[in-house]
Amino acid sequence: MEHLVIIGNGIAGITTARRVRKMSDMKITVISAETKYFFSRTALMYVYMGHMRFNDIKPYEDWFWEKNRIELIYALVTSIDTDNKKVKLADNSEISYDKLVIATGSKTNKFGWKGEYLPGVQGFYSLQDLELLEENTKNISQAVIVGGGLIGIELAEMLHSRNIYVTFLVREEFYWNNILPREDSILISRHILEHGFDLKLNVQLKEILAGENGRVKSVITDKGEEIKCQFVGLTPGVHPNIDVVKNSKVETNRGVLVNEYFETNIPDVYAAGDCVELKFAEPGSRFRFEQLWYTGKMHGETLAQTLCGKRTKYERGVWFNSAKFLNIEYQTYGFVSAKPKDDETHFYWEHPSAKKAVRFVYKNDDHSVIGMNTYGIRYRHEIFEKWIKEKKRIEFVLEHLTEANFDPEFYEKHEKEILKKFNNDNDGADLKLKSATKLSLSEKKII
Amino acid sequence: MTPVQIQPFKIYKYNPKLEIIRRSGLGIALTGIFFLLLCLTGTAKITPELFLFLSFGLAVTGAIIYSLPAIWESPAGIKNNRIFFNSFTSKGMIGWAAGIIITSFYVSLYWFPSFIENWIRLVDPLSYFLRNEKADRWFLYGTFYTLAILIMGLKMIIKYRHNRYQLIRTLSVMFFQLGFAYLIPALLIMFNKPEHYFSYFWPLKYQYLFPSDINYLTHTAGALGYFMVFWGAAMTFIAVPVLSYFFGKRWYCSWVCGCGGLAETAGDPFRHLSDNSLKAWRIERWSIHSVLVFVVVTTALLWTNSASGGKVLGELSQTFSSVYGFIIGAVFSGIVGVGFYPVMGSRVWCRFGCPLAAVLGFFQKFKSRFRITTNGGQCISCGNCSTYCEMGIDVRAYAQRRQNIIRSSCVGCGICAAVCPRGVLKLENGTEEGRYNVVPDDELVLINSQN
Numbered sequence: 001m002e003h004l005v006i007i008g009n010g011i012a013g014i015t016t017a018r019r020v021r022k023m024s025d026m027k028i029t030v031i032s033a034e035t036k037y038f039f040s041r042t043a044l045m046y047v048y049m050g051h052m053r054f055n056d057i058k059p060y061e062d063w064f065w066e067k068n069r070i071e072l073i074y075a076l077v078t079s080i081d082t083d084n085k086k087v088k089l090a091d092n093s094e095i096s097y098d099k100l101v102i103a104t105g106s107k108t109n110k111f112g113w114k115g116e117y118l119p120g121v122q123g124f125y126s127l128q129d130l131e132l133l134e135e136n137t138k139n140i141s142q143a144v145i146v147g148g149g150l151i152g153i154e155l156a157e158m159l160h161s162r163n164i165y166v167t168f169l170v171r172e173e174f175y176w177n178n179i180l181p182r183e184d185s186i187l188i189s190r191h192i193l194e195h196g197f198d199l200k201l202n203v204q205l206k207e208i209l210a211g212e213n214g215r216v217k218s219v220i221t222d223k224g225e226e227i228k229c230q231f232v233g234l235t236p237g238v239h240p241n242i243d244v245v246k247n248s249k250v251e252t253n254r255g256v257l258v259n260e261y262f263e264t265n266i267p268d269v270y271a272a273g274d275c276v277e278l279k280f281a282e283p284g285s286r287f288r289f290e291q292l293w294y295t296g297k298m299h300g301e302t303l304a305q306t307l308c309g310k311r312t313k314y315e316r317g318v319w320f321n322s323a324k325f326l327n328i329e330y331q332t333y334g335f336v337s338a339k340p341k342d343d344e345t346h347f348y349w350e351h352p353s354a355k356k357a358v359r360f361v362y363k364n365d366d367h368s369v370i371g372m373n374t375y376g377i378r379y380r381h382e383i384f385e386k387w388i389k390e391k392k393r394i395e396f397v398l399e400h401l402t403e404a405n406f407d408p409e410f411y412e413k414h415e416k417e418i419l420k421k422f423n424n425d426n427d428g429a430d431l432k433l434k435s436a437t438k439l440s441l442s443e444k445k446i447i
Numbered sequence: 448m449t450p451v452q453i454q455p456f457k458i459y460k461y462n463p464k465l466e467i468i469r470r471s472g473l474g475i476a477l478t479g480i481f482f483l484l485l486c487l488t489g490t491a492k493i494t495p496e497l498f499l500f501l502s503f504g505l506a507v508t509g510a511i512i513y514s515l516p517a518i519w520e521s522p523a524g525i526k527n528n529r530i531f532f533n534s535f536t537s538k539g540m541i542g543w544a545a546g547i548i549i550t551s552f553y554v555s556l557y558w559f560p561s562f563i564e565n566w567i568r569l570v571d572p573l574s575y576f577l578r579n580e581k582a583d584r585w586f587l588y589g590t591f592y593t594l595a596i597l598i599m600g601l602k603m604i605i606k607y608r609h610n611r612y613q614l615i616r617t618l619s620v621m622f623f624q625l626g627f628a629y630l631i632p633a634l635l636i637m638f639n640k641p642e643h644y645f646s647y648f649w650p651l652k653y654q655y656l657f658p659s660d661i662n663y664l665t666h667t668a669g670a671l672g673y674f675m676v677f678w679g680a681a682m683t684f685i686a687v688p689v690l691s692y693f694f695g696k697r698w699y700c701s702w703v704c705g706c707g708g709l710a711e712t713a714g715d716p717f718r719h720l721s722d723n724s725l726k727a728w729r730i731e732r733w734s735i736h737s738v739l740v741f742v743v744v745t746t747a748l749l750w751t752n753s754a755s756g757g758k759v760l761g762e763l764s765q766t767f768s769s770v771y772g773f774i775i776g777a778v779f780s781g782i783v784g785v786g787f788y789p790v791m792g793s794r795v796w797c798r799f800g801c802p803l804a805a806v807l808g809f810f811q812k813f814k815s816r817f818r819i820t821t822n823g824g825q826c827i828s829c830g831n832c833s834t835y836c837e838m839g840i841d842v843r844a845y846a847q848r849r850q851n852i853i854r855s856s857c858v859g860c861g862i863c864a865a866v867c868p869r870g871v872l873k874l875e876n877g878t879e880e881g882r883y884n885v886v887p888d889d890e891l892v893l894i895n896s897q898n
């Protein structure tokens with residue numbers, strides 16, 4: 001029987017295993033040094049905040065794996081021998097494979113800051129990081145977070161839930177301004193301030209200082225300010241975790257290099273998820289790395305096809321992502337550039353409460369919508385995706401916007417105001433809301 | 448570019464004043480509870496009005512003062528911080544103690560009312576005011592019950608002030624409890640009519656279709672009695688299928704029903720304690736349907752007996768009826784159903800026992816427009832939905848495979864949709880067509896890129 005070995009039990013590795021099991025009878029082994037059982041990485045924050053126990057963030061009960069004949073090994077892989085088709089574990093035992101999938105995820109970036117290895121300074125990515133965080137934040141009152149991305153704001157929210165005063169250093173002019181357009185960034189920044197965080201914009205970390213006990217006591221910013229703290233969270237992004245791959249014959253650059261089929265340079269060795277670098281994407285661009293929950297899932301689903309003999313090309317489809325900035329939910333579809341490009345127009349509407357907003361990006365020539373950002377209003381994934389795919393015009397999208405609304409029943413609807421703003425912004429525009437048809441529900445049939 | 452100064456409309460910072468208000472509230476409430484316990488000894492007999500104020504009055508006032516600071520403490524949004532660190536809400540010592548106290552109250556209420564006799568006397572003034580008659584243990588129980596729903600309802604409203612579905616739904620259960628399950632029955636007694644609860648019906652309120660009750664109502668209350676019987680039957684046989692078709696069982700379970708009302712308010716701090724394992728689901732299906740069979744058989748026996756003038760079955764049907772009343776009516780729905788809130792979650796009765804929930808569930812599953820839809824591929828499998836589902840439904844199992852959630856047990860409380868950090872879930876009444884969107888696993892692949 002063919003033996004599939006998967007290194008890493010994150011969303012990419014586990015999706016691969018589950019999907020392969022659906023289609024094939026081959027022997028499947030998943031090895032991880034982080035945990036025995038699969039958990040939702042995106043939910044680690046809720047364990048720290050006391051919303052859930054660790055058990056609650058495991059998407060499958062423990063009996064599931066044996067029942068589906070997926071063997072789980074809780075061990076560290078120390079080397080990969082592609083000549084003999086073997087992987088070696090930390091206890092020197094070896095496991096032979098017929099096919100190998102590398103799904104080792106990513107690691108927190110370090111920038112060589114002075115003091116970044118001091119006790120009380122850490123990143124936040126793994127279960128081990130969570131355990132360390134519990135230790136590091138026991139009975140403390142002040143923390144500094146460095147890096148204004150998604151993990152940064154989550155870590156800030158986590159510490160805040162334990163009544164720790166958070167100073168948030170953000171390099172950009174506003175929070176996440178390198179990704180979000182200006183108004184969007186301001187909206188979120190305002191929401192961060194509302195929570196009572198000390199948000200410092202345009203500020204970078206210079207160094208981290210230790211106190212007499214050897215633990216962190218303060219940070220110095222590039223403006224020369226010293227901020228007292230007992231904890232520093234470093235969240236300047238992640239990079240592929242390829243430690244175990246580097247010393248093998250598998251080709252790597254910043255990540256494990258793969259083609260459209262997630263094949264590496266070595267036959268029968270594949271890679272998926274955060275750890276890969278997509279060879280076919282434009283060199284040097286951020287599209288060479290896909291380090292999201294959703295992409296991990298899609299990588300795994302695609303790769304499983306190939307592993308089961310149906311060689312399938314990965315197609316990114318219409319890009320989407322989502323997050324929650326404290327209380328504000330965020331969805332993004334297609335391409336929304338931080339600074340409007342010459343051939344596109346941005347339409348932005350914001351609710352007077354500054355907690356809800358939408359942004360639509362459309363091409364100047366044919367008015368086709370290429371991207372949307374939404375804040376505090378839920379919209380239907382399938383419909384937005386369809387509109388982008390079908391290159392619907394901005395006028396069509398706005399007139400039919402109610403159909404895509406996914407907010408709970410009785411929620412205040414804002415589509416009328418959104419349309420009004422568009423009509424005001426654009427001379428001669430006279431869009432009228434089409435009443436939502438019940439069609440949208442039956443259209444929801446996926447296949 | 449000069450840096451823009453961002454001004455939030457309001458900044459929520461730790462405010463010691465709020466903590467003082469909260470502690471005062473707690474102090475006042477505890478004083479009230481102290482007096483309430485004191486009243487058990489009969490102290491209140493001389494001046495019941497004064498002690499009614501000192502016990503109930505202070506407890507209620509204190510509880511309200513205790514809940515209010517949450518409004519100014521942090522911006523509106525999901526706040527489940529530290530629920531699993533709190534001894535009261537995570538089956539710690541305090542949680543178990545609370546469970547034992549509530550259970551003891553139920554035991555006294557059903558079998559040792561003499562133990563709480565002085566409490567019953569304590570609410571006499573209120574009973575005379577509302578019903579023009581002295582209090583009995585059920586009036587005391589109703590008063591406790593209604594207060595719990597109103598006070599914890601207020602807390603629920605504050606917690607979910609950003610969510611209109613929760614606001615309206617909570618106001619609805621508060622309204623139905625206060626009006627239909629407390630004031631109207633009291634008024635009926637005041638006017639010398641049979642006490643009747645229009646918000647309950649067979650098979651939850653099983654007696655309402657028993658021959659003895661029907662006889663009693665029609666003989667003692669004339670036209671009103673006939674109306675009561677008609678109302679109950681209409682609810683059971685018309686409202687249940689019709690309303691469940693349009694709205695799912697939520698129209699009753701989480702909007703009207705008193706058991707649901709208590710679970711959704713007083714039970715809210717314990718909803719995450721419901722077991723959401725597959726094993727629990729298996730037990731649930733056996734258990735709830737057994738109770739339904741039990742109540743149907745009991746009712747059928749009673750009617751056979753009544754039709755035959757007691758000749759065919761003798762005492763058998765009566766035995767069935769009292770056994771059902773004891774095991775299901777008292778032990779299951781009362782002691783386990785409410786007493787075990789802090790240990791087994793807030794919907795134990797509704798999930799494992801309530802025969803009406805079973806009937807509503809059949810309609811919800813097989814003939815209804817209601818479903819919870821999932822939003823494309825947005826699920827991150829975090830588990831908030833499954834954790835906070837009071838019915839122990841593993842919502843995530845559906846959401847992560849993009850499948851609509853149609854489960855007979857779902858009471859449509861909407862909390863899964865509220866706690867979802869990615870806006871994946873939505874309660875909807877839509878067309879029946881396409882409701883069951885079972886996604887074949889092999890075809891799930893590449894949903895995002897298929898054309």
